[in-house]
Amino acid sequence: MPESVADYLTNLDQTVDILVLNAGINNPEPMETLSADNWSTTQQVNLNANLLLLQGVLPGMAAEGFGRVVALSSVYAHRARMGRVAYSASKAAIEEVVRAVAVEYGPFGVLANCVAPGFVLTDLTYQNNDAKQLQALAERIPVGRLAEPEEIATFICWLASDENSYITGQCITIDGGFLCV
Secondary structure, three states: OOOOHHHHHHOOOOOOOEEEEOOOOOOOOOHHHOOHHHHHHHHHHHHHHHHHHHHHHHHHHHHHOOEEEEEEOOHHHOOOOOOOHHHHHHHHHHHHHHHHHHHHHHHHOEEEEEEEEOOEOOHHHHHHOOHHHHHHHHHHOOOOOOEOHHHHHHHHHHHHOOOOOOOOOOEEEEOOOHHHO
């Protein structure tokens, strides 16, 4: 049994060329009452697990001279919202981790970027917002609607492809103009 996720991934018989860090949780809770458990769980899922995956795959990517890492951040790494301190902190932190990957592994052919979606029609968005809140959010977005998951996925696929040969260390926001207003 491997001692860590990194050990397990490093000892695979094959290398990982593309890693999309997409797991995430968002359990809104006001800062005043934010439990240590909620904070810890959010950081564990949104940040720590991603670091372990990176530690496991980056050596293989570097050895192969090729790799693509795309992490999912959020507009809430750049704008505060009530009850989202744990989520926002974890997403801001993953952006910095990705920039460090770009610096440390760029010389080995690894490109690492973040995508920061705004509001996307996913289970997590429906979980944390009722119909009235979703309508209010759509009204605050210049294009007047929430994104479809495929709109975000298409760009992630491009960042992870051979067509992307130079973009690294960036966080690209896909939010219909939400952060502009």
